Amino acid sequence: xxxxxxxxxxxxxxxxxARPVLQSFLLxxxxxxxxxxxxxxxxxxxxxxTVLTSIHWRGLLIVAIVAVGNLFCTACPMxxxxxxxxxxxxxALRWPRWLRGKWLGLALLVAVLFSYELFDLWxxxxxxxxxxxxxxxxxxxxxxxxxxxxxxxxxxxxxxxNFAASTMSPTELRxxxxxxxxxxxxxxxxxxxxxxxxxxxxxxxxxxxYVQRGCELGLFLPMKVxxxxxxxxxxxxxxxxxxxxxxxxxxxxxxxxERGRRSGIGRLPQRAxxxxxxxxxxxxxxxxxxxxxxxxxxxxQRLAATIGARSEWAVLAIIFLVSVLVAPALLLTGASAFTRxxxxxRGSLRGTILTYAYALIPIxxxxxxxxxxxxxxxxxLTIVPVVQSAVIDAFGRALLGDPLWGWVGLxxxxxxxxxxxxxxxxxxxxxxxxxxxxxxxxxxxxVLAAAPWLVVVLMIATAALWILSQPxxxxxxxxxx
Amino acid sequence: xxxxxxxxxxxxxxxxxxxxxxxxxxGCSGRACGYGFDVHWRGEPESTDSIRVSWTIDPSPPVxxxxxxxxxxxxxxxxxxxxxxxxxxxxxxxxxxxAPVTAAVTDRGNGEYDAPLQFTMAGDWILLVTGELxxxxxxxxxxxxxxxxxxx
Numbered sequence: 001x002x003x004x005x006x007x008x009x010x011x012x013x014x015x016x017x018a019r020p021v022l023q024s025f026l027l028x029x030x031x032x033x034x035x036x037x038x039x040x041x042x043x044x045x046x047x048x049x050t051v052l053t054s055i056h057w058r059g060l061l062i063v064a065i066v067a068v069g070n071l072f073c074t075a076c077p078m079x080x081x082x083x084x085x086x087x088x089x090x091x092a093l094r095w096p097r098w099l100r101g102k103w104l105g106l107a108l109l110v111a112v113l114f115s116y117e118l119f120d121l122w123x124x125x126x127x128x129x130x131x132x133x134x135x136x137x138x139x140x141x142x143x144x145x146x147x148x149x150x151x152x153x154x155x156x157x158x159x160x161x162n163f164a165a166s167t168m169s170p171t172e173l174r175x176x177x178x179x180x181x182x183x184x185x186x187x188x189x190x191x192x193x194x195x196x197x198x199x200x201x202x203x204x205x206x207x208x209x210y211v212q213r214g215c216e217l218g219l220f221l222p223m224k225v226x227x228x229x230x231x232x233x234x235x236x237x238x239x240x241x242x243x244x245x246x247x248x249x250x251x252x253x254x255x256x257x258e259r260g261r262r263s264g265i266g267r268l269p270q271r272a273x274x275x276x277x278x279x280x281x282x283x284x285x286x287x288x289x290x291x292x293x294x295x296x297x298x299x300x301q302r303l304a305a306t307i308g309a310r311s312e313w314a315v316l317a318i319i320f321l322v323s324v325l326v327a328p329a330l331l332l333t334g335a336s337a338f339t340r341x342x343x344x345x346r347g348s349l350r351g352t353i354l355t356y357a358y359a360l361i362p363i364x365x366x367x368x369x370x371x372x373x374x375x376x377x378x379x380x381l382t383i384v385p386v387v388q389s390a391v392i393d394a395f396g397r398a399l400l401g402d403p404l405w406g407w408v409g410l411x412x413x414x415x416x417x418x419x420x421x422x423x424x425x426x427x428x429x430x431x432x433x434x435x436x437x438x439x440x441x442x443x444x445x446x447v448l449a450a451a452p453w454l455v456v457v458l459m460i461a462t463a464a465l466w467i468l469s470q471p472x473x474x475x476x477x478x479x480x481x
Numbered sequence: 482x483x484x485x486x487x488x489x490x491x492x493x494x495x496x497x498x499x500x501x502x503x504x505x506x507x508g509c510s511g512r513a514c515g516y517g518f519d520v521h522w523r524g525e526p527e528s529t530d531s532i533r534v535s536w537t538i539d540p541s542p543p544v545x546x547x548x549x550x551x552x553x554x555x556x557x558x559x560x561x562x563x564x565x566x567x568x569x570x571x572x573x574x575x576x577x578x579x580a581p582v583t584a585a586v587t588d589r590g591n592g593e594y595d596a597p598l599q600f601t602m603a604g605d606w607i608l609l610v611t612g613e614l615x616x617x618x619x620x621x622x623x624x625x626x627x628x629x630x631x632x633x
Contacts, residue, residue, distance in 0.1 A: 043607065043623070045577040055578040123575040123605075292576075294603060294631050379578020386577075405571070408580045412602075471545075471631040474576035474604035 002246035003171060004237065013247065016212075016238055022075035030077050030132060036390050037129025047125035049132070051379070051386045054122040059376025061158075062165065062369050069247075070166040073152070073159060073231035078139040082151070085140050095150040102160060102273035106280055109157035113284050114320050117291050118313055149216035152231055159231070164281040166227040167358075168252045168365050168429070173230060173237065173245060174221070180244045181222040189221040189236040189245065190214040212239045215264075221245055223263035226255025228274065253429055256358040257436055268358060272350075275357035279328045282364030286463055287323040289371040293470035331459070332357065335452035343442040343449035355441060356453050359433035363457055366426015367464045370419035377415045381407035412472065419468050427461035531558045532614065534622050545603045546632045551584070551624075553594040553610065562592025566620060568612035570596040575605040575625075586612070603631035 004010045012018050029052065037049025044050040064071040115121065121128050142151040152159045175181050186193075192214035215221070215236050217229045224230070237245045261267050268274060290296050304315045336352040339345065345352070385403035392398050431454060438450035535554045543549045551570065555563035568586040573579075584598035600606055608624040 043573065043609070044575055045573045045579070045581070045607075047577075051577040054576070120575075122577060375578050378580075382578050405581055409578070471603055473631060474574050474579065474602065 001249045002176070003249070004245075004247050013234060014237065019074060019234060020080060023077050023080035026075050027077035027080055030136070032390065034129045034132050036393065037125040037132070040125060040390060040393050042125050044123040044125060045382070046386060046389055048386055048390050049125040049128040050122055051382055053128055053132075055375050055379040056383055058372045059380075061162070062365075062372045063376065065162065065165045065169055066365070066369060067170070069169040069171045070162045070227060070230065070232045073162050074233060076152075076231070078136055078156075079149075079152070079231075079233070081136055082140045082143040085144050089144045091143065091145055091147045093146050095146045095148070095154055100154060101271075102154075102277050105155050105157060105160040106273065106277050108155060109160050109277075110280060110284065110320065110324060112157045113288060114316065117288075118316050148218070149231070153217045153229060160277055161281065163228050163230075164277050164361060165365050165368065166230070166232075167256055167361055169227055170249055170252050171247055172227050172250050172255070173232065173234070174224060174248055176244050176246045178222065180242050184242060184244075186241065187220070188212070188214055188239040188241055190218070192235075193239050193241070214239045218264040220263040223261070225258050225260070225262035225265075228255070228262075229264050253362055253433060256361060256433060257440070259440075269351065269354045272354060275354045278357050278361050278364070279332065280324050282360040282367070282460065283324045283328045285364045285367035285371065286460065286467065287320060289367060289464065289467045290323075292472055292474060293467060294473040295470055297473060331456050335456050338452035339438075339442070339449045342451065343438075343445040345442055345449070347441070356434065356437055359430050359437060359453060360457070360460070362429030362433060363423070363426040363460050363464070366422045366424075366429070367460075369426075370422040370464070370468060373422065374412070374415050374419055376409075377418070378409045378412050380409040382409065416468070420465070423461055423464045423468065427457055430457040430460075532556070532563060532620065533558075533560075534610075534624075536608075536624055538626065543600055543626065543629045544632055545600050545629055548597060548599050551596045551598060551608060553586075553596070553622075555592045555594065563614065564588060564590055564592055565615040566594070566612055568594055568596075568610055568620065570598065571609045571611075572598055572600060572626075573607045573609060574602060575607060586610070600626075600629045603629050605629070 002010075004013055033049045033052055036047055040047050040049070044054075061072045115131075119127055121131065139151045139156070142155060143149070193212040195211055213235050216233070217231065219229060219236075221236050221240070232247075234247075237247070256268070259267060259269060265271065265274070299319070300312070300315050303309070303318060307314070307318070309315050332353045333349065335356070336349050339352050339356070340347065340349065347355070384407045385405045388398065388400045388403040391400050392403070434450045434453040434457060435446070438446040438453075442449035533556045535556075537552045539550045539552065540547075553568075555566060557563055565588065570584040570586050572582040572584070574581075580601060582598050582601060584596040586594050586596045589595055606626040606629055608626060610620070610622040610624065612620050614620050
């Protein structure tokens with residue numbers, strides 16, 4: 001099904017100003033977050049900065065990815081801000097070749113997750129507001145210096161998270177008819193539609209000289225596969241003169257089984273950085289969920305006593321290092337070695353890891369949805385009284401009525417069955433993907449080849465279920481004093 | 482005008498950006514994002530203008546799901562007990578999105594006030610005491626209750 005053909009919704013998405021409208025809305029929300037975070041009450045449950053980011057934004061982002069696609073990137077207010085800045089400052093540089101790939105973005109993603117736990121950002125409205133300002137500043141600086149969507153493609157930690165998660169989305173932008181693309185002489189989907197017809201020598205998507213830019217992330221639609229690196233900006237839809245691009249429904253995760261070359265990405269089994277993103281995406285989901293449980297604080301205290309640490313950052317650094325680097329490396333290397341031994345394949349240890357690593361994304365996504373979904377469902381209504389309170393803070397009068405502080409959301413116990421379902425569904429997806437990969441790559445011994453990876457998936461699922469069943473302990477101060 | 486910039490210059494500009502962002506992050510971590518409170522269940526006197534507030538939690542440490550009593554003592558600048566204040570107490574988790582708890586505050590005389598309540602979840606809580614002093618002045622006090630333990 002092509003969603004761009006759905007009445008009303010399709011017409012809205014095809015409207016050239018649809019994205020700026022969505023971005024403007026989120027820009028206003030960001031402004032409210034920053035202002036209330038900086039100048040509002042520094043009480044996390046009563047401040048827009050902490051409530052909107054920790055409860056609603058994270059939850060809606062992940063739910064949107066599962067239900068539709070990478071909608072946050074579509075409506076990203078930072079891209080709107082940098083578009084405005086580019087009207088004044090035109091980028092002249094190309095992103096350095098030696099910094100291309102996901103390593104830098106991956107490091108930033110881990111840094112953001114680490115900082116969130118270390119500085120307890122959910123409890124600090126002013127720090128949250130400053131982080132939002134810093135994020136906007138970094139996006140504007142990078143994209144004012146460098147051409148294209150350098151920030152989105154190579155740096156943005158939220159973007160990298162979204163790219164990994166959206167491989168499981170039920171929609172993707174893709175061409176409708178291959179023959180139409182073969183006969184296309186202009187390739188506007190990547191080059192952009194120039195101001196003067198027939199003027200194409202400037203190369204891909206240099207905004208400012210085009211009436212409609214093409215894909216800024218370097219995805220050439222006829223060779224595009226899946227959602228990796230796709231921000232769903234719809235620039236390609238607007239640029240295509242043949243109306244040959246669809247927002248099509250599809251089987252979630254099927255793109256992870258594609259081994260062929262894809263535009264802007266290359267071949268998945270040859271991209272160690274993307275495989276690392278898949279692994280970190282999955283294991284960071286466990287750490288992030290674990291960090292808010294009672295046992296996490298017990299582990300922190302025991303670890304601190306063992307190594308004699310007096311500050312939280314050293315202890316957290318060890319936990320992160322072990323959880324998102326050492327443990328995954330050992331598990332995946334072990335699984336790869338067993339696969340090679342059992343299935344007697346000729347593939348290298350590294351090659352086997354890079355092939356199977358992507359199968360972890362479904363279980364990783366299941367854990368993220370279970371975690372962020374919990375906060376969203378248990379706190380969904382808190383937006384009402386916090387907005388009412390923010391209006392009082394801003395205007396000095398209860399224009400929206402007195403805050404209804406009793407409005408919260410579902411009871412935590414009622415959400416647990418949903419969390420359970422998310423993890424089990426994710427695990428089932430990963431198990432199916434492992435099975436499909438082994439049947440494709442080791443057809444003579446698929447069960448033996450898959451067995452070690454099935455064990456890894458089951459271990460992750462078991463760990464996730466154990467974590468989610470632990471009593472929550474919302475701590476905002478260091479347990480180390 | 483299109484200016485061609487060499488790889489060396491590119492690297493220098495990028496390094497400058499990374500240093501700038503790094504500095505911002507470090508600055509943020511030192512001030513706005515600092516942490517390191519002690520776990521405590523007994524409050525030293527805290528002053529809100531002319532009123533000094535001390536408090537205790539009984540039993541201590543508090544356990545989620547079990548009834549406790551928050552006891553507040555209000556004294557003025559001359560250390561005289563402030564009786565007759567009309568107070569309300571709300572318990573909020575430091576994490577947003579969680580259900581608050583409310584408690585009626587009873588004036589026990591001699592500047593002492595009791596508020597029976599029950600924390601619904603383990604973790605860090607903030608008690609928000611609001612109301613009116615005997616002279617009609619508004620009163621607000623925020624008390625941090627760190628480390629409410631889970632029910633075993």
